[in-house]
Amino acid sequence: MKEKLVLIGNGMAGVRTLEELLKLAPEKYDITVFGDEPYGNYNRIMLSPVLAGDKTIDQIMINDRQWYIDNGITLHAGKKITHINRVKRQLETAEGEAFEYDRLLLATGSRPFMLPLPGRDLPGVISFRDIADVNTMLETARSHKKAVVIGGGLLGLEAANGLMIQGMDVTVVHIADVLMNQQLDKPASDLMLHELQAKGLKFLMSHETAAIEGKKRVEKVVFKNGTEIDTDLVVMAVGIRPNIELAQSAGIHCERGIVVDDTMQTFDPKVYAVGECVQHRGATFGLVAPLFEQAKVCANHLAQMGIARYVSSITSTKLKVTGIDLFSAGNFIGDESTEDLVFKDAARHVYKKLVIQDDKLIGAVLYGDTVDGAWYFQLMRDGTDVSSIRENMLFGQHHIGDSGHGATNSVDGLPDDAEICGCNGVCKGDIVKAISKHSLFTLDEVKAHTKASASCGSCTGLVEQILASTLGSDFNDTP
Secondary structure, eight states: OOEEEEEEOOSHHHHHHHHHHHHHOTTSEEEEEEESSSSSEEOGGGHHHHHHTSSOTGGGEEEOHHHHHHTTOEEEETOOEEEEETTTTEEEETTOOEEEOSEEEEOOOEEEOOOOOTTTTSTTEEESOSHHHHHHHHHHHHHOOEEEEEOOSHHHHHHHHHHHHTTOEEEEEESSSSTTTTTOOHHHHHHHHHHHHHHTOEEEETOOEEEEEOSSSOOEEEETTSOEEEOSEEEEOSOEEEOOHHHHHTTOOBSSSEEEOTTSBOSSTTEEEOSTTEEETTBOOOSHHHHHHHHHHHHHHHTTOOOOOOOOOOOEEEEEETTEEEEEEEOOSOOTTOEEEEEEEGGGTEEEEEEEETTEEEEEEEESOOTTHHHHHHHHHHTOBOTTTTTTGGGOGGGSOGGGTOOSSTTTTSOTTOEEETTTTEEHHHHHHHHHHHTOOSHHHHHHHHOTTSSSOTTHHHHHHHHHHHHGGGOOOOO
């Protein structure tokens, strides 16, 4: 008799855990999945290209319904679990149906944070979180002209860019004076601001929203400094909060997120949790790379191999915001005890800043030229002494002589476990193995076999470099 494993939450972290588990112990569990949305598992990172018209909903599906059938997984799409009875190990749906479990995996994700402003319930005030939000934006863009996006972080800028492509007149409102302040410093943000203004976006920096006003639907946004702006749509992109209500109501220990140990187990040994809903050693998570690491560890324990531990590691952000390449990692702001190496070429829209402490690289921001991001990230993770390569470091790996294990190709020096594709959690070793095993020659073939570079495309250059270095003279550039 197989044990029953139930996954609540059909998002990227939970389903990645199932994928990893099926590799390790395909016959161990009878698996059931509950998801709020009426779809298979899709790539939430790729909602922006859908909004911009570059992709369709079908193209961002990671696992369509057929995948669940092929793997013998029961999917209840659009069914909500409202109650967990941990004594009876039973779940209840909104319709009153009961389901039993032996092991439970919570991957309830996070909710967009909506500012508690007067007027936030008006029609036309939305977040940017799921397929339904994207559909609302596309519909609004057909019949209305003006949009305001509150929040100048990554998500806000992606929403603004997509709405602008759909023909709307878009203003981004940001409370700070630095765009994407989680990923960029002031000089990089200023470069970005000018580039986005040149594309047609408008910005109100250092503006705090006081209220949203309108009779039947949103008509204007009012700021604390007394000014106001007319609008037909307000998109709030001011952050996310772990979705912990279901776990809390079941008496599972939560703080800001569902508290888990290094094996991704909650305080109830039968219940595991992964993804944006968890809190691990005080930290919560919003980027996809740590979620995929958590998925691997959790699968290892569900398969009862019991050898993996999740240790929150330094994360890097590789982004392709509205056609601009960005990379940031570690402590890129620095303090009195650190030194900065800075390169800036405003005419070419290139800016690089490396932060060094005790001869080690501890932070980096790359804007416009990110080809060496993976190499810098590896130096950070390995804690490499950079004193011998310091004078040429800013110019990238191919400028370092033999002293710095220089390589003609910037991926040659990376170890097999270096992450290449953050969207799909693919390492260099996975790609090299697939190229050799399946005799792959083109970028499209690598995409099909490994999913690397199949999502946002910010790692395409690295994947092509791996192809070139693995195949040598057999490699043909994709036109």
